Amino acid sequence: MIQLIIIACYLGLLLLLGMMASRFFSGSKADYQLASHSIGPFLLLMSVFGTTMTAFALVGSSGEAFKEGVGVYGMLASSSGIIHSLCFFLIGIKMWDLGRRNGYSTQIQFFRDRLDSDKLGLLLFPILVGLVIPYLLIGVLSSGTVIQVITSGAPGQPETGALPYFTGTNGGLPRQIGSLVVCGVVLCYVFFGGMRGTAWANAFQTIVFMVLGVVTFSVIASKLGGQEGLLDNLRVLGEKIPESKATRSEMSQSKFLTYLLVPLSVGMFPHLFQHWLTAKSAKSFRLSVVAHPIFIMIVWVPCVLIGVWAASGIVRLPPPIAANPNSVLIFLVKSQTTAVLGGFLTAGVLAAIMSSLDSQFLCLGTMFSTDIVSHYAGKDRYDDRTQVFITRAFIIGIVAITYGLSLFEPRSVFTLGIWCFSGFSALFPLVFAAIYWRGLTKAGAYACVLTAIGVWVYLFRESGYGANGSYTVDLPLGGVTYETMPVATMVLASTVALVVVSLVTPKPKAETLAKFFPTT
C-alpha cells in the first residue's frame, strides 16, 4: 500500500507542475505547441533526453539484458550515443534554423515546403501517426505493468498486495487501471501546460529517474551482493554473471552491426522535431549534442548490469516474472528494497515512461491541428484559442485509441520498440536528403516514403506482427548466412528508391532550391 501512496503522490506532483506551467501560458498556439521558442540549453537537454529515454531504456534494456546479455548495451546504447548526437548535430540544428526562418512547427510543414508538394503531407501524416502509436503503446503498457507488479502481493496471496480485492493480480492494481491512470495524468499536464508544461515535467522527471536509477542500482547491488562496500558487492555479483551473458557468444555479429541503423530513427521522430523547435537559439543544442552519450551511459549501464545479474540465478524469479522480461527490473526493485524505497524507485521508472508519453501526445495534437485542420481550412479560419482546442481534442482521441490498443495482448516492449524505431529509420534518408541534397525530387520523396512503409509492412507481417521477437532478414553469401535486422533492408530499399527516382524525375524549382540552399 505504501508504494501505491507514493506513486499517487508523485502523480499528483506532476499534475501540480502542469498547472504551474499553465500559469505561464500566453494562450497563443505558438506558446502551447512550441513554448514560444524559449527553451534554453539545460531544459533542452533534459527534455530531449527524457523524451528519447522511455520504458524501452529502463524496463526494456534490463529485460533484454536478462535474455541476451551485455551485448544489449552495444546494440542500442553506445550506438545511440554516436548516432543520436549525430542526428541532433546534422538534422536538429538545421531543422531549428529552417523552422526559425520559415515559421514551421511540424515536420510535415517542412516537407511540403521543401518538396513543393501538398499531397506528400497527406501521405506522411497517417504514416507518422501510425508509427508514433506503437511508441506510445510501449509507455502505456509498461506503466501499467510496473504498477501492477509493484503493488501485487506474493503469488497466491492477494491479501499481501496493496488491493486484496483484485485476486487475479495477487492484490496488485491491474495493468489496465494503472495504464489508464498514467494516461490521465499525462493528458492533464499536457492539456493544461502544453509544451512548456511538457518541457518542465520532462526535465523534472529526467532528474528523478536518473537519480533514482543510480540509487536503485546501488541498493539492489548491496542487497544481492551481501557485502560491506559497493565495489565488493559488484565484484561478487560480477563473478556470478553466466559466461553467455557476459559475452556475446550467442549474438550474431551481422545482426549487431545492422542494429547501428536503428538509432537513426531520432532524425525522423516528429516529437523530437517539435522539441528542437522550442530551442531559444542554435547554441542551446550544444549541451544536448555533447552530454547525450554520457547520459545514455548513466542510465543504461546500471540497467544492463541488473538484467544480467538477474540471469545469474542469484535471485529466484517466479515463473511469470522470468517469462515476462519487462517485469524483471521492477520485480527486483520490489523484492530487494524496502516498501518506501520501492515506491520511490517505481516513481522513477514511471518518470522515464511519462517523459516520453507527454511529448508524443502533444506532437500528434500539433500535427493534426497544423497539418490537417489549419492547412486545409486556412490559417485564418480559426483563432489561436480554437486551434489550441483542436490540438487538445485530437490528443484526447489519440490517448483513447492507444489505451484501447493496450488492452489487447501485450508484446515485448523491446520488440515493439525495435519495429517502431525501424519504421522511423526507414524514413531517415528522406529528411537527410531534404536538407543536404539539391537533387531530391518530389517523386523521389514519394518513392522513399512508399518504399519505406511498404517494406516495413511486409517485414512486420513476416515476423508475425512482432510475435517473432528474434526475426531477422537472412542473407546467404558465400556459403554463410548473415542475419540482419529488418531495419537494414528498410533503409537500403528507401534510400535506393529515393536516389534512383530522384535521378530520373524533373528537378525541383530554382526558387525552392534557393530558399533551402541559399549559399549555393
Add this chain to the structure above:
Amino acid sequence: MTNGYSSPAEAAMRMVVWGLVLLLLVLHQDIWFWNDGTLVFGFMPIALFFHACISIAASVTWFMATKFCWPTGVDDALAPTPPAGEKGGAA
C-alpha cells in the same frame, strides 16, 4: 551544411572530427571482445566496459564537433518571438 572555415587548420580539424566519428563507428563493431568474458575492475564484463568507453569517447568527439564543425549562420539570430498581441485566450 553551410560551414565557412576561415583557415586550413580549421578545415583540418573538421576532417579530424569526422574521422573520429567514423572511427567510433568502426570500433563499435568490436569483434575482438566478442567471446571475451574478462571482468574489468573485477565486476564489469569487458564488452560492456568497452562500449561504455565508446559512450564517453562519443561525448568527447561531439564536444570537438561543436568546437570545430559548428555550422555558420545559425547563431546570427535568436528564435522569433510571437507577434505582439498574439493571444488566443485559451486557458
